[in-house]
Amino acid sequence: MEIPYTVKPRPDTGLANPKLGIWLFLASEVMLFGGLFSAYIFLRVGADFEWPFHDLIVWPGLTNTFVLIASSVTVVMAWVSLKMKKYGRYKMYMSITILCAMIFMGLKSYEYAGKFKHYGVTLKDGSILEGHLGHHAQGDKIVFGEVKALTFSLTNRSADLRVLDFRAEKNPAFDPHSTAEGNHLYHPVHGGPPVKVRTPEGDEVELTASWLKAQHKAYAEAKEASYKFVRDKMDAGEKDVKLPEIQVKNKQGLLVKAEPSITVEIVGEPLLLLVDERDLLSYDKNTLTFREETKAGGRLVTDAIEFIPDCIDLRRAENMEQSLAWKYLGEDMRQKFFTSREASIKDLTERKPWLFKHEKIDPADRGKSHGDEDVKRYSDRYNDEDDHDWAHSVEHDKVINIDRADKRFFANFTPRYNNFYAIYFVMTGLHGLHVIGGALVLAWFLFTGRKMYETNPEQLENRIEVGGLFWHFVDLVWIFLFPLYYLM
Amino acid sequence: MADHASPSTAAHSDAHGHDDHDWNAHIKTYMKVGAILFGGTVLTVAAAFLPIFDLHHRAGNLTLGLLIATVKCTFVALIFMHLKNEKKLIYKFLLFTVIFFGVMLFLILSAQHDPIPLDPTHNMVHHTITHP
Numbered sequence: 132m133e134i135p136y137t138v139k140p141r142p143d144t145g146l147a148n149p150k151l152g153i154w155l156f157l158a159s160e161v162m163l164f165g166g167l168f169s170a171y172i173f174l175r176v177g178a179d180f181e182w183p184f185h186d187l188i189v190w191p192g193l194t195n196t197f198v199l200i201a202s203s204v205t206v207v208m209a210w211v212s213l214k215m216k217k218y219g220r221y222k223m224y225m226s227i228t229i230l231c232a233m234i235f236m237g238l239k240s241y242e243y244a245g246k247f248k249h250y251g252v253t254l255k256d257g258s259i260l261e262g263h264l265g266h267h268a269q270g271d272k273i274v275f276g277e278v279k280a281l282t283f284s285l286t287n288r289s290a291d292l293r294v295l296d297f298r299a300e301k302n303p304a305f306d307p308h309s310t311a312e313g314n315h316l317y318h319p320v321h322g323g324p325p326v327k328v329r330t331p332e333g334d335e336v337e338l339t340a341s342w343l344k345a346q347h348k349a350y351a352e353a354k355e356a357s358y359k360f361v362r363d364k365m366d367a368g369e370k371d372v373k374l375p376e377i378q379v380k381n382k383q384g385l386l387v388k389a390e391p392s393i394t395v396e397i398v399g400e401p402l403l404l405l406v407d408e409r410d411l412l413s414y415d416k417n418t419l420t421f422r423e424e425t426k427a428g429g430r431l432v433t434d435a436i437e438f439i440p441d442c443i444d445l446r447r448a449e450n451m452e453q454s455l456a457w458k459y460l461g462e463d464m465r466q467k468f469f470t471s472r473e474a475s476i477k478d479l480t481e482r483k484p485w486l487f488k489h490e491k492i493d494p495a496d497r498g499k500s501h502g503d504e505d506v507k508r509y510s511d512r513y514n515d516e517d518d519h520d521w522a523h524s525v526e527h528d529k530v531i532n533i534d535r536a537d538k539r540f541f542a543n544f545t546p547r548y549n550n551f552y553a554i555y556f557v558m559t560g561l562h563g564l565h566v567i568g569g570a571l572v573l574a575w576f577l578f579t580g581r582k583m584y585e586t587n588p589e590q591l592e593n594r595i596e597v598g599g600l601f602w603h604f605v606d607l608v609w610i611f612l613f614p615l616y617y618l619m
Numbered sequence: 620m621a622d623h624a625s626p627s628t629a630a631h632s633d634a635h636g637h638d639d640h641d642w643n644a645h646i647k648t649y650m651k652v653g654a655i656l657f658g659g660t661v662l663t664v665a666a667a668f669l670p671i672f673d674l675h676h677r678a679g680n681l682t683l684g685l686l687i688a689t690v691k692c693t694f695v696a697l698i699f700m701h702l703k704n705e706k707k708l709i710y711k712f713l714l715f716t717v718i719f720f721g722v723m724l725f726l727i728l729s730a731q732h733d734p735i736p737l738d739p740t741h742n743m744v745h746h747t748i749t750h751p
Contacts, residue, residue: 144706144708145706145707145708146706146708146709150709151708151709154709154712154713155712158712158713158715158716161716161720162716162719162720162723165720165723165724166723166727169723169724169727169728170727172724172727172728173727173728173730173731176728176731177731189664193660193664196660197657197660200653200656200657200660201653203653203656203695203699204649204650204652204653204699207649207699208646208649211642211645211646211649214642215642599699600700603695603696603699603700604700606695606699607692607695607696610656610688610691610692610695611685611688611692613660613663613688614663614667614684614685614687614688615685618663618664618666618667618668618680618684619667619680619681619684619685
């Protein structure tokens with residue numbers, strides 16, 4: 132069957148069908164991205180925090196803008212080449228277009244990876260420390276050792292052996308002065324050996340999913356039996372029947388009270404666990420309680436967040452002078468901070484602010500040359516009138532251990548960090564998917580176009596035009612995304 | 620204006636009748652538009668960093684930046700996407716798109732003027748995890 136009007140215009144619309152179709156599709160795309168742009172405006176206008184300004188590094192975004200513009204030119208050149216019956220040139224331009232798409236996505240991944248590795252800790256008083264996790268040890272994980280007992284809930288059906296996935300071991304080769312990759316004080320053990328436990332009845336069993344399932348089943352049956360007892364009595368006409376104690380048979384065949392949970396002792400080496408706080412319901416010095424109500428009894432080794440700060444943000448601190456940040460960064464840093472703040476305000480009044488940007492200076496001994504270890508960094512975000520009194524700089528690679536009790540919020544720069552990153556990832560992510568989709572279609576036309584070029588060149592021209600229209604739209608969206616996220 | 624060499628006949632229309640010379644004129648136009656887009660990008664960055672329009676809360680920079688983006692967008696739509704010489708039906712579609720987009724923007728932004736006062740303590744969820 133031949134699809135009508137792929138090349139010739141339809142008499143009633145005056146357009147070939149693919150052209151009409153792509154414009155209808157683009158109209159719906161305008162609504163899709165339009166909704167997200169409205170969401171951006173809505174979030175930005177209604178933000179209850181200072182909307183991040185120059186938070187994203189400009190050069191990858193700028194490079195990507197150039198790359199997309201270049202690809203827009205090459206895709207239209209590919210189409211013109213077909214019109215001029217120059218298939219070789221068409222192939223070249225289309226290849227460049229696809230190469231541009233790959234460069235774009237590569238840079239995008241580079242940016243995303245940087246965000247995933249960058250963290251922010253909001254302390255209890257509103258001070259914010261930004262930086263990276265310490266690479267010597269456990270980072271943001273809670274280290275819990277000497278685990279000799281595990282308690283599994285028998286009423287919570289989701290209770291499983293997930294606790295064993297958090298097993299870790301201490302690296303004996305740990306050197307606190309080494310920054311070598313993999314030289315962690317604690318690191319997770321994937322698929323560790325089976326764990327043997329002693330049950331309350333004194334049996335030694337291997338901790339397996341089927342064992343736990345059997346315990347769940349026994350408890351559920353015992354519970355059902357006591358309900359059945361009540362139902363039978365009531366069916367027989369008795370009133371006010373009390374639910375009897377839930378009982379199970381023990382090893383000796385005697386009925387004993389069934390506990391809603393089962394505690395087992397670890398046989399052999401106690402466990403060491405490395406846990407994300409988000410996996411826990413609660414914890415204290417001797418017990419971890421997981422979300423599925425499994426409890427581990429042992430000893431808390433450390434719950435400090437090992438952190439290498441590179442930025443202090445005191446805009447929301449209750450009292451800058453008394454900020455909790457100084458507890459970790461020290462008196463020396465505090466004095467430098469306020470000296471540099473004064474220097475920055477002075478600089479701002481004396482010099483043009485844009486010249487001041489990215490300048491690596493040590494305000495304490497301005498004018499001298501510095502080794503890398505005392506290079507200081509100013510935030511890019513001093514620019515706002517209300518903001519430049521919190522200028523900040525932090526020594527490189529100073530590892531601090533933040534007390535979890537001092538933390539209000541802790542996350543990497545992903546959608547959970549704030550609304551800015553939420554809408555940033557949604558919009559750039561969706562745009563990135565469009566780039567991938569568009570590049571795949573154009574690549575298809577590139578690699579399979581030869582036959583159509585020989586049999587029906589006009590149809591191939593139309594295809595390239597339609598694919599190109601989509602590509603230009605992707606470029607259009609980026610033309611707005613770039614200034615809104617990277618510049619303004 | 621850069622598009623002086625742009626096609627007088629519809630760029631998307633039938634290729635017959637065009638010789639190589641015509642298409643070379645098109646290529647010139649496309650190159651010029653590409654240059655304008657590159658230049659516009661540089662200007663956008665400059666608009667963000669130079670404090671020339673630095674009014675309250677960067678509103679000046681924002682407006683200027685978006686204005687340049689809109690100009691760039693217009694060039695892409697008119698020349699690269701051939702909207703300069705397009706059939707009436709597509710203009711009609713796009714007119715409706717603009718109207719619908721405006722309505723959507725209005726609806727979403729009208730929530731800014733929510734008459735119900737916000738009580739910050741209401742429904743506030745506190746993180747319950749305890750630290751030893």
